Amino acid sequence: MTLTTAEENYLKAIYHLSDGATKSVSTNDVAAEMKTKPASVSDMLRKLGDKEVIEYRKYYGVNITEEGKKRALQTIRKHRLWEVFLVEKLQFAWDEVHEVAEELEHIQSPLLIQRLDSYLNFPKFDPHGDPIPDEYGDVRARPRLALNEMDIDQSGQIVAVKDSSAAFLKYLDKVGAYIGARIKVLDKVEFDGSMEILVDQKKTLFMSKDVAANILAIQS
Amino acid sequence: MTLTTAEENYLKAIYHLSDGATKSVSTNDVAAEMKTKPASVSDMLRKLGDKEVIEYRKYYGVNITEEGKKRALQTIRKHRLWEVFLVEKLQFAWDEVHEVAEELEHIQSPLLIQRLDSYLNFPKFDPHGDPIPDEYGDVRARPRLALNEMDIDQSGQIVAVKDSSAAFLKYLDKVGAYIGARIKVLDKVEFDGSMEILVDQKKTLFMSKDVAANILAIQS
């Protein structure tokens, strides 16, 4: 059973909202994610249910099926491989790739993806540090580590925060640290564990050990 | 004014049928080319007329406008650049690229095409020997020469025939020479101008000067 572009986009959204097919997802959440109205979502859920990529019980939200998970991961795989291509080969910036990949991921050609994968040397992560599922849908999660666990001169990228309180996020915003920022450890003070971090190759930032422990990064 | 994928496909078909925007094109011809019904074409012609990419007079066929020609050439440019990418970078065979390029040509991103062009080193011809329009829609036609004008050891590709009589085509068919075949001149007999041609790197073919003079090729 083939999925349309719209169906693929919905399924991908449901997969993400379900935290990797673990929790069930509400109509309203899907509508918010897809920037459509709940009424449109109800319609689409019925179709996806008929195609057996989700399990749909009216009024009780949806759960993605095994088949649906497989399909979603294929689309995600294609999306991320294209992102790697755009950054590595076509010199796109980091934040310019998502929109285009959102279109490219729907091109139907198994051969194309197989060859692209090989051409890119079978990358395991996309430019945002997200793992690229293999052709069977298996994902290798990249270890994330807190900033205070990194050593001097190590580089990486901020991918998440442990403490996501408004106060903390506001602080990060103020000092110019954001999800996706490329960072490098310039110094670590033995005495109190405070750190000096280079952000985006231009801005130097001092932070306490407490702050550093709440910022998660991937190494590069 | 943006065009939908369907509109781009129609416009490209009309451009091709009109021999590069020179002659007018009938509803039936478009229907045949697009493998749809004339009724569907009438509908689409009205839309393309409204968008002023064609001039549409009911019952009298269409002529492509300057704007339409520009749009069609942009789509053709994208199609052919992707074909080059697939063959040169992803090792696609010659005859495997068209379908995929037919999808890729609709990806909307000027930056993407600009970067792809540069990445491929600004190719002037696609894998089928067809010229790639530049970003302003200018086309550099590749010189075609008759086989008997080629020298020993030169390689190329058959792109057309001068004599398109059934008899000649039947003959070509029988000996395994076809539009698109890759050829190499193995020998040329001084005495009568007859030639020995290697077809598709496997089949050797002898032909008279008369025959050779009626086959057009591009060099590679």
Add this chain to the structure above:
DNA sequence: TTAGTGTTTTAGTCTTGGCTAAAAATATGA
């Protein structure tokens, strides 16, 4: 000049993926 023939358009229908407004079901809390 007109009848016939083939081409093209129109009218009406379908599917997909949107929308709004209204109805129905579920959840909450007094």
Add this chain to the structure above:
DNA sequence: TCATATTTTTAGCCAAGACTAAAACACTAA
């Protein structure tokens, strides 16, 4: 438990792009 609030679905509508059947038009040949 029951009234109200929230969520979700249904009903009805729209646009794009297909289709079939029927009507309108253009061209040709008598």
